[in-house]
Amino acid sequence: MIYDLALTGGIVCDGCSSVAATVLVKDGKIWSIADPAYSFDAKRNIDCNDCYVLPGFIDPHVHLKLRLGNHESVDDFITGSELALSGGVTTIADFVDPAHDCMELEEFFRKRLLLAEKSKVDFSFHATLAGNPASTAEDFSNKALSLGCPTIKVFTTYSDSARKTEDGFLLDLLDCTRKLGTVVLVHAENDEIVRYRASQSKEAKHNDLNNLRPVISEREAVSRVVLLAAETDGQAYVVHVSAGSSIVAATSTAGDSKINIVLETCPQYLMLTDASLNSEKGALFACVPPLRGEKERALLLEMLKAEKVSTVGTDHCPFLSGAKLASSFLKDLPLGIGTLGLTASIIWSLLREEGISLFVRVMSSNAARRLGLYPDKGSLLPGTDADLVVFDPEGQMNNLLSGYTGCDYTPYEGLSLAGRVKHTVLRGRVAYEGNEILLPEGYGRFIGRDPLDWSVVS
Ligand SMILES: [Zn+2]
Numbered sequence: 001m002i003y004d005l006a007l008t009g010g011i012v013c014d015g016c017s018s019v020a021a022t023v024l025v026k027d028g029k030i031w032s033i034a035d036p037a038y039s040f041d042a043k044r045n046i047d048c049n050d051c052y053v054l055p056g057f058i059d060p061h062v063h064l065k066l067r068l069g070n071h072e073s074v075d076d077f078i079t080g081s082e083l084a085l086s087g088g089v090t091t092i093a094d095f096v097d098p099a100h101d102c103m104e105l106e107e108f109f110r111k112r113l114l115l116a117e118k119s120k121v122d123f124s125f126h127a128t129l130a131g132n133p134a135s136t137a138e139d140f141s142n143k144a145l146s147l148g149c150p151t152i153k154v155f156t157t158y159s160d161s162a163r164k165t166e167d168g169f170l171l172d173l174l175d176c177t178r179k180l181g182t183v184v185l186v187h188a189e190n191d192e193i194v195r196y197r198a199s200q201s202k203e204a205k206h207n208d209l210n211n212l213r214p215v216i217s218e219r220e221a222v223s224r225v226v227l228l229a230a231e232t233d234g235q236a237y238v239v240h241v242s243a244g245s246s247i248v249a250a251t252s253t254a255g256d257s258k259i260n261i262v263l264e265t266c267p268q269y270l271m272l273t274d275a276s277l278n279s280e281k282g283a284l285f286a287c288v289p290p291l292r293g294e295k296e297r298a299l300l301l302e303m304l305k306a307e308k309v310s311t312v313g314t315d316h317c318p319f320l321s322g323a324k325l326a327s328s329f330l331k332d333l334p335l336g337i338g339t340l341g342l343t344a345s346i347i348w349s350l351l352r353e354e355g356i357s358l359f360v361r362v363m364s365s366n367a368a369r370r371l372g373l374y375p376d377k378g379s380l381l382p383g384t385d386a387d388l389v390v391f392d393p394e395g396q397m398n399n400l401l402s403g404y405t406g407c408d409y410t411p412y413e414g415l416s417l418a419g420r421v422k423h424t425v426l427r428g429r430v431a432y433e434g435n436e437i438l439l440p441e442g443y444g445r446f447i448g449r450d451p452l453d454w455s456v457v458s
Helices: 079-086 102-115 137-146 167-181 191-199 206-212 215-232 244-254 267-271 294-305 321-325 343-354 356-371
Strands: 005-013 018-026 029-034 045-047 052-055 057-059 089-095 122-128 151-155 183-187 236-238 261-265 388-397 417-426 429-433
Touching (some): 005 388, 057 356, 079 089, 079 417, 089 417, 102 122, 191 206, 215 244, 215 261
Parallel strands (some): 183 236
């Protein structure tokens, strides 16, 4: 037999164990993880000496071509997917626009599918709910499932733009999760605190963000979600948790009980602080939830190391520097920053002392398991998609503004990161190497997902 691709000389790690091995690929699938001494024929051989060979990374949280008022985020499914591949990400999860009812959900789903047509990276969608729909929680959940989106995002805040879902409806949604196989993704902030602070501060600027959306508003809302999930035995996933003390509160609220709650954070909350937000061009660092103080950042990293945080998503949503700096008022400022493409090096810089397995779980297998992408994504099992990353742990990243992004700045400018993606393989095809993207537009596939049962996920 002649294999299509062989990756030789590297240390292969799936998040549990690591071993010196050869990865053999045939017809887009992993054929086997072979002994390094095994001799074979392959059309192409990639030398992975001094590198790790890992399952393709997964970004569970991106916003490509997102419209926010008068602004639109600058990376679309072409630039966004190129950025992803350059950072070893082979699967992204984007969000269907917030829908008020089942019909709108289907309509917005079709629209987003069209927008994603040219994606070079495999992609999946989360459904998003706006407010409290006229339909029942069960109907909305079933509609999302029928579209291959078992994960449904809700907001506990943004009542000002009618996106807030009331706790009663959230409880109904959580009630459906076990029965139907859905998961509720929650943007958790206390709406009353946020609204009250906003009413007290009419001419707010970007450096007021931490006062307008304080850590306590997140910590309280995350704890509430834990209680609601416990009450319903529901499956809940809190997105973009920004503060270490929110994780501590969630963990202590959950106690020893087997509550199905998964906590996600973002690279920016692990790497940056409000010192950037409060600097002269701080508007360039404005996102929601905002960057926090050093104490919260350090605690968040501790929580990631202790595996109290399971997944890292970028919440990638960059805007041009001109748009960020155009006005000094917060109300005109598009909120969101770009990190896609840099996650692996950021997380490796922070986690390398913990070893390669934790890094792989955080970057790939945890998200794959929780979002229902496993084992085709996030594993190295024979017969599954050959999504692979060759990662050089001693590599360096200094010029952090990628040529692939549509954005003209990076919030990470000036930093030097450890670890570098050398090759990315998506379904058996070399997608990125030597600073080049090798896949055509439209290579990426939509991944419709089945209902989720976290009781069988470890
Ligand atoms: Zn988001």
